[in-house]
Amino acid sequence: MGNANTRSAATLCMVLKGYPRISETFISNEILILESLGYKIHIISMRHPREPFTHESVKAIQADVDYLPSSIMPNLHILLYHNLLLALKRPRPYLKAMKKAVDRWLRTRRSATLKHLLQAGLLVHKCLPGKGIVHFHAHFAHSPTSVALFSSILAGLPYSFFAHAKDIYTSDVRQLKEKIDMARFVATCTRYNHRYLSTISAGTTTPLFCVYHGINLDYFSPDESCPAAVPPYKIITVARMAEKKGLDTVYRALAILRERGMEFRHTLIGEGDDREKVQDLIKELDLGARTRLCGTLTHEEVISHYKESDLFVLGCQIADNGDRDGIPNVMAESMAMNLPVVATDVSGIPEFLEDGVTGRMVPSKNPEMLADAMEALLTDEALRKRVTTAARKRVEQDFDNKILVRELAGKYKAMIPEIG
Numbered sequence: 001m002g003n004a005n006t007r008s009a010a011t012l013c014m015v016l017k018g019y020p021r022i023s024e025t026f027i028s029n030e031i032l033i034l035e036s037l038g039y040k041i042h043i044i045s046m047r048h049p050r051e052p053f054t055h056e057s058v059k060a061i062q063a064d065v066d067y068l069p070s071s072i073m074p075n076l077h078i079l080l081y082h083n084l085l086l087a088l089k090r091p092r093p094y095l096k097a098m099k100k101a102v103d104r105w106l107r108t109r110r111s112a113t114l115k116h117l118l119q120a121g122l123l124v125h126k127c128l129p130g131k132g133i134v135h136f137h138a139h140f141a142h143s144p145t146s147v148a149l150f151s152s153i154l155a156g157l158p159y160s161f162f163a164h165a166k167d168i169y170t171s172d173v174r175q176l177k178e179k180i181d182m183a184r185f186v187a188t189c190t191r192y193n194h195r196y197l198s199t200i201s202a203g204t205t206t207p208l209f210c211v212y213h214g215i216n217l218d219y220f221s222p223d224e225s226c227p228a229a230v231p232p233y234k235i236i237t238v239a240r241m242a243e244k245k246g247l248d249t250v251y252r253a254l255a256i257l258r259e260r261g262m263e264f265r266h267t268l269i270g271e272g273d274d275r276e277k278v279q280d281l282i283k284e285l286d287l288g289a290r291t292r293l294c295g296t297l298t299h300e301e302v303i304s305h306y307k308e309s310d311l312f313v314l315g316c317q318i319a320d321n322g323d324r325d326g327i328p329n330v331m332a333e334s335m336a337m338n339l340p341v342v343a344t345d346v347s348g349i350p351e352f353l354e355d356g357v358t359g360r361m362v363p364s365k366n367p368e369m370l371a372d373a374m375e376a377l378l379t380d381e382a383l384r385k386r387v388t389t390a391a392r393k394r395v396e397q398d399f400d401n402k403i404l405v406r407e408l409a410g411k412y413k414a415m416i417p418e419i420g
Contacts, residue, residue, distance in 0.1 A: 327347075
């Protein structure tokens with residue numbers, strides 16, 4: 001594999017939950033840009049792809065990929081084989097990793113700790129040799145970072161991780177603090193996340209960085225201006241069917257717009273465990289004739305929907321288990337396409353969406369206020385033009401991933417001199 005212009009034979013090992021994933025374009029874009037900058041990358045994926053298709057940009061990535069066994073019992077013989085051989089070859093590091101696994105299990109009593117140790121043992125014994133890997137970098141603070149932590153102990157190599165959203169707020173605080181303390185550095189994608197991580201790891205010597213994901217502006221070619229919207233209004237939401245996305249608030253707001261006599265068609269792009277709940281709510285609110293569920297689509301197909309729509313809406317909220325979004329990239333994508341955005345004031349969203357300036361922002365779980373904001377952006381032509389112009393400038397200024405990944409690469413270069 002590799003780029004003819006790689007800086008050296010030293011390789012950065014990316015540990016990912018799954019690869020490739022339609023919903024994680026920020027990761028594939030990061031890898032692609034890092035490769036263009038001359039970094040040699042090897043991908044370790046804990047799961048095979050969920051979708052039978054992928055984005056076009058993924059096809060340009062040159063990194064080799066190794067897949068770890070995703071469950072213990074069907075793969076126990078393979079996992080034990082590589083772990084036993086590694087324990088014989090490196091008894092002290094393996095004993096140290098086992099002690100760490102016991103400590104972590106005693107805190108939470110989660111069997112996943114054993115799986116992560118076994119996956120790390122296989123990674124180090126089977127996947128590591130001959131790759132020139134000098135550093136592990138995990139995306140998401142939960143299981144990928146657990147595998148990176150154990151791999152670091154077993155291989156005697158440093159690790160770092162990028163924390164995002166659910167992985168932060170549904171993790172055991174003690175486990176997360178330990179991961180931060182043991183890492184060479186930690187990055188996250190919002191100032192909101194950075195404040196939280198700084199609080200739970202007070203006193204740590206591990207550097208914590210905030211670097212936004214950004215989007216590839218080359219993919220977005222909007223019309224020069226935002227056209228006036230005319231009924232039936234075309235409203236779009238791109239979100240997984242999950243509690244934190246607040247889809248119930250979106251549909252209840254749509255029902256309010258219908259009661260006000262507004263004609264519209266709403267499109268939801270995305271899949272998830274709550275599909276049945278979403279379908280039941282649409283039926284309960286009698287919105288079936290005005291809504292459609294498109295499932296998961298490619299990036300190119302999503303962009304075509306942006307072009308055809310009059311308004312983008314998100315109802316993000318904090319889920320009962322603490323899960324929440326960071327800054328949804330789909331919101332930035334809509335802003336880049338001169339598509340007006342309405343969203344809620346959750347997590348990192350206020351860092352990017354300024355009410356009345358770059359869109360409309362309302363409190364979460366408030367269908368009435370969400371409906372008011374949607375109606376304003378659909379019917380007030382001056383407001384539409386004003387916020388879309390400002391939103392596009394905000395994206396260009398603060399959310400261009402070519403600039404942001406170069407900033408991240410600068411962190412890598414400073415913090416991982418082995419690959420610089």
